[in-house]
Amino acid sequence: MAVFEAALAEPQVLPNTPPPVPSEHTTEDVTAVTRRPAAGTLPKPWNPDGRDITEYPDFELVKFMRWIMSDGVLRTRDELIVMGAKELGYERRGSRIVAALGRAIDTIQRTDAR
Numbered sequence: 001m002a003v004f005e006a007a008l009a010e011p012q013v014l015p016n017t018p019p020p021v022p023s024e025h026t027t028e029d030v031t032a033v034t035r036r037p038a039a040g041t042l043p044k045p046w047n048p049d050g051r052d053i054t055e056y057p058d059f060e061l062v063k064f065m066r067w068i069m070s071d072g073v074l075r076t077r078d079e080l081i082v083m084g085a086k087e088l089g090y091e092r093r094g095s096r097i098v099a100a101l102g103r104a105i106d107t108i109q110r111t112d113a114r
Contacts, residue, residue: 041070041072042066045063045067046060046064048087053088054096058100058107061100062108066108077102081093081097081098081101084104
């Protein structure tokens with residue numbers, strides 16, 4: 001029992017432990033490095049005016065989603081839809097919003113693949 005307790009008392013060194021980071025390479029606030037603008041690098045095509053999602057023509061939603069996607073950050077389809085809905089001023093993601101923004105994403109991906 002004494003050997004078991006002695007083994008537990010010793011600090012365990014893992015074989016793949018990363019080396020310590022020198023203090024000159026550390027930062028307290030990583031948000032300055034990782035923070036990105038809310039959306040794209042293209043100019044914002046238009047400001048949302050509170051219309052229902054069905055009142056936006058498809059070509060306007062395509063322009064809007066292309067603006068969001070223009071920052072070069074890889075996002076999943078769901079992340080793009082959440083971001084698009086938020087940028088359009090919607091507090092919830094209903095089925096019509098998901099469908100309309102999904103069509104816009106599909107159009108962009110289809111045309112950019114050519």
